[in-house]
Amino acid sequence: MTAPMVRCRQVRKSFGRLEVLRGIDLVIERGQVVCVVGPSGSGKSTLLRCLNHLEEPQAGRIHVDGELIGYEERGGRLRPLPDARLRRQRESIGMVFQRFHLFPHRTALENVMEGLVAVKGVRVADARKRAGDLLDRVGLADRAHHYPAQLSGGQQQRVAIARSLAMSPKLMLFDEPTSALDPELVGEVLEVMKDLAASGMTMIVVTHEMGFAREVGDHLVFMDDGLIIEEGPPREVLAAPAHERTRAFLSKVL
């Protein structure tokens, strides 16, 4: 039996006095698409950012693919991982941000090439070929030489997805990938994510798109106030939420 892709145990995180995560337990199997929903300020994004150690949790353990994230355990004590090993961990976990964060001084193609060249040390010619293939996969082969400022929000987000995929990650994190988009551009990004899910990628998606959660998600996690309140198959949770707070939230967004 192989380890689950993600295992969080009693993860806690606070900013100053504010407790954002108050003990998160979560197991995600390989190939699952997990949608995380909940009101803003419930800790969804912070949980996602702990998974690739952009935020350091203050307590608890996070394992991705059986590997403890951000720390090494020696003699019962945790020590921060050396930079090089943390970078190796981040390399295998793709992240897509709400506001895309493409590199504005590089073209779409160069954005996708950047990780291959600067992190993996792939030769430029090979990186260009692979980046071209990935842009083709997200339907943007004809925009390869455009700068981010010349692309629509939906196109930028698709480039950002291709940029993450270039690193051949085993896990993809999406932090509200469609929240900054004009309504008519949401569909094209969700379409790319749907294809990715169908290819067997393990995905964690923080989202407000309940339609996507119902249609593509294997598992739905509802968070409120730093805790997981309820989780289960999306259709069941959305149709018949067991918890009062889930019902209250869903009645507002559906």
Next chain:
Amino acid sequence: MDRTADERVRTAGPAPAGLDTPPANRISHPVRPGRWLAAGVVAFVLVWLGWSVAVNPNLHWDIVVDYQFDRVILDGLWVTIQLTVASMLIGVVLGVVVALMQVSDSRILRTGATAYVWFFRGTPLLVQLIFWFNIALIFPEIGLGVPFDGPKLVTWETNALVTGFVAALLGLSINEGAYMSEIVRAGLRAVDPGQQEAAAALGMSRAKIMRRVVLPQAMRIIVPPTGNQFISMLKTTSLVSVIAGADLLTVAQRLYLTNFEVIALLIVASIWYLVLTTVASIGQYFLERRFSRGFGTTVPGTLRGRIGRNLRFTGSAR
């Protein structure tokens, strides 16, 4: 159908194709007497000033012509150019280092950087220059060896080491480093923190994030004010005349102390300063245009306007 370029442009516009374009609007602009009066006054003053300068016998234009390409003046000009370029280069390097210290996680590095900027921006450059020139009064000897009065491997006489040129270079570049660090820091802070996160999430090291992601974007913010600093530095070098820096103003002064042609030689120096700042302004214009490419922004104003702005007196700022 054969259509002229003009027609194609018109039909591509918002007006529906096939309709005749409406006749041009006739707009009669009101006469503005105040503006005409002001223009007349300015024109009169300019002509009057030009005439009185041209015919004024005290200005000794013949002497100006004699000395404009004088060997001694050209040597001074060369020193001014060397001082400007060298101080700016050292200043930019210092500025980048100090700016990186200021955004570092180490409190000691941040404090050191802040103290440096505080001290060198807080005292007049003129005072700093005189200090450097008289550094031998504080440290008569400079040596390599064990710190805190330990044994020395080699020592030098400070006075032999710190010539007028060296003192000028030290004063100008260390002072410039303090100003440049603020410019670089502003550039670094202007880059969205999300950029660093996106790069970190890809697995890039901190050094690579700085070099490949942050600095290239900060450059767009850093280049224009650095151009201004360079042009300002061309004129600021004249301060080193107080420590016999052998620059353009120093040699002009040395000449007029012997031949008493004060005004003529100051005009000679001024003409050269104008030439230098004009050339630098043109360079700055093209540099900025290059760095803003791909970002959808344009350099504001024209080349001529840029030159005019840079020639304004800015020396009092320091």
